[in-house]
Amino acid sequence: MTDITKTKTLVDGLCFGEGPRWHNDRLYFSDMHGNTVYAADTSGNLETIVQLEDDEPSGLGWLPDGRMLIVSMRNRKLLVLDGGGLTEFADLSGIATYHCNDMVTDLEGRSYVGNFGYDLHNDAEFQKAALILVHPDGATELAADDLAFPNGTVITPDGKTLIVGESFGARLTAFDINPDGSLANRREWAQMDGAVPDGICLDEAGGIWVASPVSNEALRVIEGGEVTDRVKIENQAYACMLGGADGKTLFIMTSKSSHPDECKTEKSAAVEFVTVKHAGAGLP
Numbered sequence: 001m002t003d004i005t006k007t008k009t010l011v012d013g014l015c016f017g018e019g020p021r022w023h024n025d026r027l028y029f030s031d032m033h034g035n036t037v038y039a040a041d042t043s044g045n046l047e048t049i050v051q052l053e054d055d056e057p058s059g060l061g062w063l064p065d066g067r068m069l070i071v072s073m074r075n076r077k078l079l080v081l082d083g084g085g086l087t088e089f090a091d092l093s094g095i096a097t098y099h100c101n102d103m104v105t106d107l108e109g110r111s112y113v114g115n116f117g118y119d120l121h122n123d124a125e126f127q128k129a130a131l132i133l134v135h136p137d138g139a140t141e142l143a144a145d146d147l148a149f150p151n152g153t154v155i156t157p158d159g160k161t162l163i164v165g166e167s168f169g170a171r172l173t174a175f176d177i178n179p180d181g182s183l184a185n186r187r188e189w190a191q192m193d194g195a196v197p198d199g200i201c202l203d204e205a206g207g208i209w210v211a212s213p214v215s216n217e218a219l220r221v222i223e224g225g226e227v228t229d230r231v232k233i234e235n236q237a238y239a240c241m242l243g244g245a246d247g248k249t250l251f252i253m254t255s256k257s258s259h260p261d262e263c264k265t266e267k268s269a270a271v272e273f274v275t276v277k278h279a280g281a282g283l284p
Contacts, residue, residue: 002229007252007272010044014269016260017253018199019059019071019102021284022243027251027271029239030057030070033263037070040271042244050081059113061105061284063136071113073099078113078134090138095130102199102239104153104162104284109136110181112143112162114150131164133181143183144175152200152239154208155283163189165197165210172197172208172221190225199239199253203278209250211237218252220276231274242280250276 010027011017015034020027026039028049037049037057050057052072059071068081069089076096080089092100096115103113111134131150133143144150148169155162155177162183163174172190175183195212202208207220207228213236220229231237231252239253255269256262263269 001227002277004229004231004274004276007231007233007274010042010251010271010273011038011040011046012270013267014255014271015267016238016255016258016263016269017271018239019057020199020239020241020251020253020271021060022241022247022251022280023062025245027241027243028060028068029241029253029271030060031269032056032058032073033260037068042249050086052079052086058101059103061103061111063105063109064107069103069105069111071100071103073101076100076115078103078111078138090134090140092132092134092140095132095140095142097127097129100132101150102152104155106155106159106177106181106283108181110134112153112164114147114153114164116149126168131183133183135181141182143181144186147173151198152211154200154202156202157204157282163200163202163208165200167196167198170195170197172200172210189223190221192219192221192225195219198237199241201241201250201280201284202282203242203276204247204281205278207278209240209242209276211240211252213238213258218250229276233272235268235270241284242276244273247279247281248276250274 020029076093078090098116149167174189176185
């Protein structure tokens with residue numbers, strides 16, 4: 001077990017960072033409760049990519065033609081950003097039962113989008129949720145159901161396996177990806193008792209880094225559930241992404257809280273980072 005207790009700060013003063021993606025030598029991410037998508041270079045210089053006027057952004061991805069996809073949470077839509085601005089790419093409300101959240105987009109332009117399943121912040125009764133498959137033409141279908149808050153999602157480098165974090169199931173769940181994008185052979189990849197798997201990313205050795213807000217850490221876990229590395233964070237850790245010049249910088253989205261009102265008032269969220277052993281691999 002490798003324990004890391006000291007991180008550095010790349011960006012601070014955010015409302016709530018989510019959906020980090022390493023793309024074209026920069027870290028793209030959503031400031032969810034700040035209604036803005038940013039890109040940051042490795043010196044912490046921020047560029048505003050787009051602001052959502054009436055909603056909160058979450059998961060990010062890119063189509064094969066280079067256009068950016070953005071999950072619009074409360075409206076339960078997938079948006080596309082091009083030269084003309086933001087437009088609707090897919091309506092997810094027919095399948096998503098509450099706010100949409102993280103996603104992964106594959107090399108063919110298919111996206112897999114999670115959702116809360118219930119009103120998380122207002123003490124509603126817990127309900128399981130679905131993972132939604134969005135095809136490159138914007139058509140939607142059910143990819144998997146009965147998931148305990150499907151959240152961060154990765155696809156292995158060979159494109160054959162999808163792994164999703166079930167935040168309130170304390171586990172990572174794997175599926176085979178069929179040629180048409182549908183999912184099969186559901187199985188437990190790792191049980192993570194004591195953790196809440198939120199955002200995740202995959203490395204070249206087959207490990208998955210998992211941000212766990214309740215335990216204030218990012219954990220590297222291998223198939224079967226063994227934890228090999230642990231990065232302790234002062235605040236809660238909500239998402240992570242490997243990137244940097246050699247792919248070995250682990251960027252961690254942190255915040256004191258995830259409650260929208262507290263996030264907007266305190267602006268305690270930050271992007272922290274640390275160097276790790278294995279470079280990133282697969283998607284996102």
